[in-house]
Amino acid sequence: MGNVELSRYVDDARLSREPGLDQLLEQSRAIIRWSMTEPGLAALLFWRPVPGFEPSEAAFAPARAIVDQAREDLATAVARGELSPGVDSEDALRLLTSVVSGIGSQQMSNEPGATYETGSYTGLLDDALQMWVHHYSP
Template sequence: MREDRRLRRRNDTVREILDIALEVMAEEGVAALSMAEVARRMGMRPPSLYQYFPSRTAVYDALFERGMRETVDVLEPYRAMLSRDPRGALLAGQQSTVAWAMAHPVLAQLLYWRPVPGFEPTPRAFEPAVRQLEILRAALQAAVSAGQLSPAAAEEDGVALYTALMAGVISQQLANEPSARVEEGRFTRLTRTTVDMFFHFYAPEEGECDDSDLRGGRTPAADRP
């Protein structure tokens, strides 16, 4: 029980350190994080802070992991919609992701930009990013299987284009109108339009179908009356 209490206290302190680090980054800039300033606001000496995080890079790494895990949590509820309406699920998930980025601009910069020279997330911190990409691939493939997208949309170039478009929406909004409401932002309000553009570009051509059309007994478009 004493071990459990110590672990809880340590975890609480770690969360507080990260929260204060975000405050400092919001005020001074993402790349201007000062461990000494974090320690000062925590009311501890810098050597004590290093017992929790051995370096500034370790703080960035933990924040990157936190941000990516939160974005995955944002997307998870929409997976249940994929079997009914992949396009709707993709749009709803994207709108929620954009809203999260606007509510957490410091973390969004760390996730979608490279504001800290030389920083690379560790494999553990990057693992949720891999999970996020897997969710996107599954959503695109579901749209392909439903006949909403061409199979090319779920291939490497399609995934790369989709992520570039959405990261661009977030980056442009944060760079130009960071305090705007997500539904009114010059760029964030174009989220639906951006998704529509992607679906238009990768619209299935006549006669094109996914293998699941045949497995599920659906008739390819070219053979339909």
């Protein structure tokens, strides 16, 4: 259920954005915004605090779809010249998700009552995303 909610939220956030880099960055922001409104679900989905728990394939499918969409956005961004050739790689995606999850983790552990708009760490998200973009820019 949590992955379905997250997937819908992310899809809605992406609607008004251009394919490629714009959608990829908005997807990253949306994941953090949703996580801050659903911290309990976010913890279960992203940090797996229950030892030995493995979600079923059906429960995990929406999360896989979000990652697949990110891969498509990376490929589109490369094809459009928004990012350097070859950046549509697993390493680039891993670095992006590490940057985004790091900001989210810091925000939720240090200012759990803040909103996305008022958070000290979420206020750094766009700068962190731009650092990632700069690292992979043509």
